Amino acid sequence: MHRATSPTAEESRSLLSAERFGAGTGTGSSRRLLLRLGISFFLFGLINNVLYVIILSAALDLVPPSTPKGIIAFCNIFPSLLAKFGWPYLLKGRIRYARRLVGCCLISMSGMAVVAMFDSLYMRLLGICFASFSSGLGELTFLQLSTRYHPPRVAGHSVGYFASGTGAAGLVGAFLWWELRGLGVRTGVGLSSALPLVIPATYFLLLPHTSAFEAFEDAAAPAAYTPLATADADDADDAGEESVVASPKLLEALSASDKWRLVKPLLPKYMLPLFCVYLFEYTINQGIAPTLVYPVPTPAEHPLLSKLIHSIRDYYPLWQLVYQTTVFLSRSSLSMGIPALPARLLALPAAVQALLLGALALEAAVGVFGGDATRAVVLVFALIAVEGVCGGLAYVNVYHRVNQEPAGADADVGSERARQEREFRIGAIGLADGTGILLASVLAVPTEVALCRAQVRRGRELCKQL
Known part of the structure; x- marks a missing residue:
């Protein structure tokens, strides 16, 4: 399955105008492209962090009164830290973004499902650990994905909207649990477990391809020739296949x-x-x-x-x-x-x-x-x-x-x-x-x-x- 198609060369040139002289002077197509990029990264930040907030908001409902609430905070933090340490520092090679994001989605949904289905304290803590690990790996992945966009102003645009989404997660998560808690832990957390599906849907259907902005960068300033990744090459990367012409x-x-x-x-x-x-x-x-x-x-x-x-x-x-x-x-x-x-x-x-x-x-x-x-x-x-x-x-x-x-x-x-x-x-x-x-x-x-x-x-x- 491919992500949203990249724009034509004409749209890329009009995006150049929007970025160089301000979005207000660009064409409607270039503004829509930047809007799609911003909305995509906003949703990535919002959905990736909202489950973390829901779990903290639901802490009193998830464990017996005698259980220290700090144990939930620990289980919600430590696995995320392991992901942030393990993936960039210990692993090597190219990042398969599609594969990683689908994996994060499945792990997060599984963790919330375990929390919803089991009354055992240890099983619920295990589910929280799953969701935490997925959230930490997801945040890392989205920030790394932002570096694939060029020129730098476009990359900064994606980081700004991702950060905004993570900030909104605090308010949205607390509000969601306030509305869902009346349904009980099983139903409330169970419904929340569907939220991660937004991430792969956004990645495949809404997020503009990096090649759109690479073409725009190439038009912005002539430079020495450097081979640019095409849509097909990036999709091959995500599938775990190397290009036959790669050196x-x-x-x-x-x-x-x-x-x-x-x-x-x-x-x-x-x-x-x-x-x-x-x-x-x-x-x-x-x-x-x-x-x-x-x-x-x-x-x-x-x-x-x-x-x-x-x-x-x-x-x-x-x-x-x-x-x-x-x-x-x-x-x-x-x-x-x-x-x-x-x-x-x-x-x-x-x-x-x-x-x-x-x-x-x-x-x-x-x-x-x-x-x-x-x-x-x-x-x-x-x-x-x-x-x-x-x-x-x-x-x-x-x-x-x-x-x-x-x-x-x-x-x-x-x-x-x-x-x-x-x-x-x-x-x-x-x-x-x-x-x-x-x-x-x-x-x-x-x-x-x-x-x-x-x-x-x-x-x-x-x-x-x-």
Whole structure:
């Protein structure tokens, strides 16, 4: 089965006009091509991440009350981290995108089906591990797929919309489970297991072929001749067949030393800032935010706040709603036309996150925002909104910058080696955010316990009532 057909040469030339002078001046066909690309990657990000959110939202319904909820968080993170480490760092050769995405779809559907069909805790945790592994491998694959599009602005376009889709998954997943939970775990999760089918349908039926944009790049600026992959060649790759005219040079795989050479400059420039952002962000969300509780506001004194907060259990969902909304908006910054952060400022979100972690931890422990609960709630609301903005900006800008990295000096821009280098670079970054999330999940439990004990020592026992 083939993906959507590529446009004619005339459409490619009109796309050149749209990209060079702005989409508003391009033809309708070129705008539709970019729209299809954007929608495809948005759906990839949305569907790939939405099951992760549904599982976290359904955590209370999936396991017995005596089971620590952190075990679900661990099973939802660790398999994803294994995928992000194993595939780019240990495997070699070309990526068979169609085969991998169909595999991810089947694994994800199987995992959700196991969760829905079995009441056993261990079987449900196994199903969650399947879905997590598929989500991690899927995210890695879509980011790598974005590097196959050229010129760089088109590749950046796909990354921007993918990041926007991952941000939307937080809101959509929470809303879906809110609507489905009334049907029970079996039916609700069972219906959710059909969502991964959207991914192969989008890949085969909606996603424009890379050859469309390669032809447009070739028209943009004359350069030395480099053989371009055709639609048939790419389809042969997906089927596991090599082109009969491919030379050994085109089929070479990156060695371990090649990968280490490529990853070394990424460590301080991209991976460390992203690791820190996710470490601080998820420590706040899982370890500090649950302790940021205040007395329930009365309608007479706080008419607006009382409409949102009806019990002390409503504070944590409120913080998560604020966080997910601002993450979605900031991850959508590139797709909304906001310029990317300069490379020298990529560490700024991590620095701000560190300050936010300190401020919110102090508020939870000693109440630095004062005795006025309304003022404290407003300040926490604002700080968590900034936290979401920083987290979203870090994600979309780091992956955008890596996507735009030029090929190595020893690789031709259109060669198979250059393609593999681009795929490896963006795939290698995923280890940083996955490790940050995993470490944060380990730190969150003792952090929450320590902050709650600090509140009890100063006479506030609301955290004990959750």
